[in-house]
Amino acid sequence: xxxTYSVFAALCFGLRGISYHWTSQKKxxxxxxxxxxxxxxxxxxxxxxxxxxxxxxxxALIGIQMGLFxxxxxxxxxxxxxxxxxxxxxxxxxxxxxxxVIFAYGLWxxxxxxxxxxAFIVIVGGVLLVRISNDISLSNLQGAQWGLxxxxxxxxxxxxxxWSTIMxxxxxxxxxxxxxxxxxxxxxxxxxxxxxxxxxxxxxMQAAGAPKRDVQVSQQASSGERTGISSASWSEKxxxxxxxxxxxxxxxxxxxxxxxxxxxxxxxxxxxTALNVLIVLLYTRFVVKEKFTKTEITGITLAFVGILLxxxxxx
Numbered sequence: 024x025x026x027t028y029s030v031f032a033a034l035c036f037g038l039r040g041i042s043y044h045w046t047s048q049k050k051x052x053x054x055x056x057x058x059x060x061x062x063x064x065x066x067x068x069x070x071x072x073x074x075x076x077x078x079x080x081x082x083a084l085i086g087i088q089m090g091l092f093x094x095x096x097x098x099x100x101x102x103x104x105x106x107x108x109x110x111x112x113x114x115x116x117x118x119x120x121x122x123x124v125i126f127a128y129g130l131w132x133x134x135x136x137x138x139x140x141x142a143f144i145v146i147v148g149g150v151l152l153v154r155i156s157n158d159i160s161l162s163n164l165q166g167a168q169w170g171l172x173x174x175x176x177x178x179x180x181x182x183x184x185x186w187s188t189i190m191x192x193x194x195x196x197x198x199x200x201x202x203x204x205x206x207x208x209x210x211x212x213x214x215x216x217x218x219x220x221x222x223x224x225x226x227x228m229q230a231a232g233a234p235k236r237d238v239q240v241s242q243q244a245s246s247g248e249r250t251g252i253s254s255a256s257w258s259e260k261x262x263x264x265x266x267x268x269x270x271x272x273x274x275x276x277x278x279x280x281x282x283x284x285x286x287x288x289x290x291x292x293x294x295x296t297a298l299n300v301l302i303v304l305l306y307t308r309f310v311v312k313e314k315f316t317k318t319e320i321t322g323i324t325l326a327f328v329g330i331l332l333x334x335x336x337x338x
Contacts, residue, residue, distance in 0.1 A: 025287025026333060028279045029295035035276030037302020042269040044303060050256040051265075053101060054216065058209040059266020061090075064202030064274040072195035082192035083200055089183045090204025096176035098212075103169030113154045115170030120147060120297050122178035124290030127185065133288045138336035146294045146329030152322030153300055181284075181293045184277075188285040198277055202270075295333065298326055 039060075046056060071077075103112035124143065127133040135143060187197050257265075276296075283292040301323060307313045315323075 025283045025292060026295065028283035028286065029292045030298075030330070032276050032279035032283060032292075033296045033299040034302060035272045035279060036296060036299035037306075039269060039272040039276060040299055040303040041306045042265075042272065044306070046265065046269075051262045052213060052216075052256070052259070054209050054213040055259060055262045056266040056269070057097060058206050058213055059263040060270040060273055061202045061206035061209060062263075063267040063270025064277065065199055065206055067271065067274040068195045068198035068202060068278075072193070072199055075195065077193040077195045079196045080192060082187065082190040083196035085183055085187040085190065085192055086197040086200030086202075087204045089180055089187070089197070089201040091208070092176050092180040092183060093201065094205045094208040096173050096180060099169045099173035099176060103166040103173060106166050106169065112166050112170040112173070114151060115167070115174045116177060117150045117154050117297060117300065118147070118174050119178035119181060120290055120293035122175065123181050123185075123293040126178065126182055127289040130182070131185075131189070131289075133290065135288065135290065136336075138332065139288075139291060142329050142332035142336060143291060143294050144329075145325050145332060146298065149322045149324070149326030149329055150297050150300055152325060153304055153319050155318060155322075178293075181280075181289060184281050185284040185289040185292075188281065194278065194281055198274070198281065201277070202274070291333065295330070298330070301326055 072079075100112060100116055103115075120143075124133075124135065280292065280296055283296070304315075304319065304323070308315055
């Protein structure tokens with residue numbers, strides 16, 4: 024069953040990726056969007072915990088750790104996209120499953136037999152081919168440090184999810200604590216940036232001799248480099264509501280991947296869920312009308328071959 028749960032988790036995360044791709048074309052505050060995404064996850068899991076009368080044990084506190092790592096991973100990824108090459112960061116964030124296999128073996132002795140290892144390599148190779156770009160060279164590695172940090176944090180987040188199942192933590196309380204932690208972090212970051220932007224605008228306007236009331240009016244119309252808000256930006260309410268909508272896919276995806284961790288090996292589950300990039304790629308092909316390159320076609324083929332091998336020899 025772990026493979027089924029992993030594939031459905033990949034589907035949910037693929038839908039989340041499509042939503043992120045769509046919103047990336049809009050002028051909005053990314054921190055507020057992600058705050059809404061995590062808030063919905065907290066609401067869904069909190070209600071499920073109440074409805075199913077879940078036990079709030081100490082093991083569920085692992086969810087706080089997961090929330091912190093998820094926050095750090097997403098923040099590092101977006102920082103890498105902002106300051107470096109998107110293609111390089113995308114490749115690095117496709118590799119957490121490699122670290123998960125290594126650490127899962129060291130921590131819990133999870134071994135892959137020969138055909139599982141072959142399937143794992145084929146899947147990871149396919150994902151890398153989908154994400155690889157021809158403009159990467161040793162002299163063109165901007166943002167690599169942020170991509171590496173995101174890769175490490177995503178891997179530790181997956182390992183934390185596996186650890187929660189080993190400690191027999193209840194699913195919904197653990198996920199609630201994860202999402203409420205992430206929502207709090209992104210919310211605090213958004214408020215901090217908003218205050219810094221307000222202070223910057225006030226200093227600029229006061230230096231120009233503008234009355235304070237004009238400063239307050241200008242805050243909604245001017246563009247802030249720190250937060251990326253402009254006169255054409257989405258309103259805060261709309262941004263948060265869209266984040267809530269995206270959060271439904273994220274919430275169900277996390278439920279499925281944690282359940283998959285409970286039934287299967289961490290490295291294999293992590294590798295299969297990494298296939299969510301194929302869902303995003305199909306979206307860009309048939310909706311955005313981007314053409315596949317030969318490298319992407321090869322990667323997609325390898326990924327599906329890897330899934331077939333995993334289905335045949337994953338037990």
